[in-house]
Amino acid sequence: MTKAPQPLAEVFGHLPAEVINIASVPQRSPFRYPGGKTWFIPRLREWLMTREKKPELLVEPFAGGGIISLTSVCEDLVKSALMVELDKEIAAVWETAVSGEAGWLADRILEFEMNIDNATDEINRRSDSLRDIAFRTIIKNRCFHGGILAAGSGFLKKGEAGKGILSRWYPETLARRFRNIALISEKLEFRHADAFDVLDEYTDKENTVFFIDPPYTAGGKNAGKRLYTHYDVDHNLLFQKCVNLSGDFIMTYDNATEVKELAEKYRLQAKPVPMKNTHHAEMTELVVGRNLDWMEGIDRVLEERVVYSEAT
Numbered sequence: 688m689t690k691a692p693q694p695l696a697e698v699f700g701h702l703p704a705e706v707i708n709i710a711s712v713p714q715r716s717p718f719r720y721p722g723g724k725t726w727f728i729p730r731l732r733e734w735l736m737t738r739e740k741k742p743e744l745l746v747e748p749f750a751g752g753g754i755i756s757l758t759s760v761c762e763d764l765v766k767s768a769l770m771v772e773l774d775k776e777i778a779a780v781w782e783t784a785v786s787g788e789a790g791w792l793a794d795r796i797l798e799f800e801m802n803i804d805n806a807t808d809e810i811n812r813r814s815d816s817l818r819d820i821a822f823r824t825i826i827k828n829r830c831f832h833g834g835i836l837a838a839g840s841g842f843l844k845k846g847e848a849g850k851g852i853l854s855r856w857y858p859e860t861l862a863r864r865f866r867n868i869a870l871i872s873e874k875l876e877f878r879h880a881d882a883f884d885v886l887d888e889y890t891d892k893e894n895t896v897f898f899i900d901p902p903y904t905a906g907g908k909n910a911g912k913r914l915y916t917h918y919d920v921d922h923n924l925l926f927q928k929c930v931n932l933s934g935d936f937i938m939t940y941d942n943a944t945e946v947k948e949l950a951e952k953y954r955l956q957a958k959p960v961p962m963k964n965t966h967h968a969e970m971t972e973l974v975v976g977r978n979l980d981w982m983e984g985i986d987r988v989l990e991e992r993v994v995y996s997e998a999t
């Protein structure tokens with residue numbers, strides 16, 4: 688249950704600027720993630736901080752890069768978080784990181800000499816140990832175009848300043864992010880599972896909140912297919928499951944007619960949030976929920992390329 692929204696100046700000590708620069712949001716995820724929700728972090732704080740009671744648990748059923756769970760736990764916005772992801776490669780990273788092996792991953796990253804030959808060898812290794820899949824996934828995520836792991840993706844050719852695969856390889860930053868995850872791993876749970884099953888399991892849980900960011904692209908299924916291995920989601924069923932949750936939830940979507948119609952059908956509120964993507968193209972994303980009164984004003988969000996730089 689949300690209470691009357693607290694003035695934002697009280698929550699943050701100042702009023703947010705019209706343009707929220709994502710470069711000022713701590714980047715805690717080790718992933719570069721297509722459709723990553725860094726831009727939503729200022730909103731996430733508003734949503735969770737204006738609640739009467741700190742939620743026991745945040746469930747992130749489509750975790751991807753996991754920025755929402757990591758930030759919620761690190762900033763003490765919730766007591767713990769459950770991350771869920773179906774993709775085997777992404778799952779291997781989270782399983783490794785939250786099961787006491789984040790330090791091993793950090794060391795492996797620091798020891799690795801990144802060049803095209805070593806990266807190719809690593810990616811072609813057949814080993815199916817969880818640790819090896821996890822490390823291979825990190826390499827692909829950092830060195831493949833757009834961080835995309837889905838079939839058809841491949842090495843960055845030019846990258847930043849013609850640096851090719853080296854342009855997103857920041858070993859110290861990555862190692863630090865994994866070590867920071869180790870520090871909060873007691874409050875993180877990960878499940879390699881289907882979001883729909885976990886939603887069923889948590890339907891009646893009180894004082895639990897859900898952040899729901901399913902794969903969706905207004906460009907249709909083919910666009911989703913390029914970004915994610917698992918992209919086919921029954922959105923109508925997802926809405927149905929969400930409205931049955933005892934806990935509060937937020938969904939984020941592309942601003943598409945189909946989504947607005949679903950929100951209307953299930954009597955939910957939807958607010959567009961203008962943002963700029965990494966290529967500075969104007970886009971609008973939709974936030975959907977039962978009650979969005981806490982979203983005062985709509986700030987424009989600027990997602991800058993610097994998000995993935997060494998400094999963040």
Ligand SMILES: C[S@@+](CC[C@H](N)C(=O)[O-])C[C@H]1O[C@@H](n2cnc3c(N)ncnc32)[C@H](O)[C@@H]1O
Nearest residue numbers: 720722723724749751752773881882900902917
């Ligand atoms: C839009 S992305 C989430 C991005 C994430 N919010 C972030 O900030 O990085 C959607 C994710 O859902 C995953 N996914 C797709 N279908 C799923 C399912 N049925 N259960 C769990 N995860 C699923 C995809 O693999 C993808 O990682």
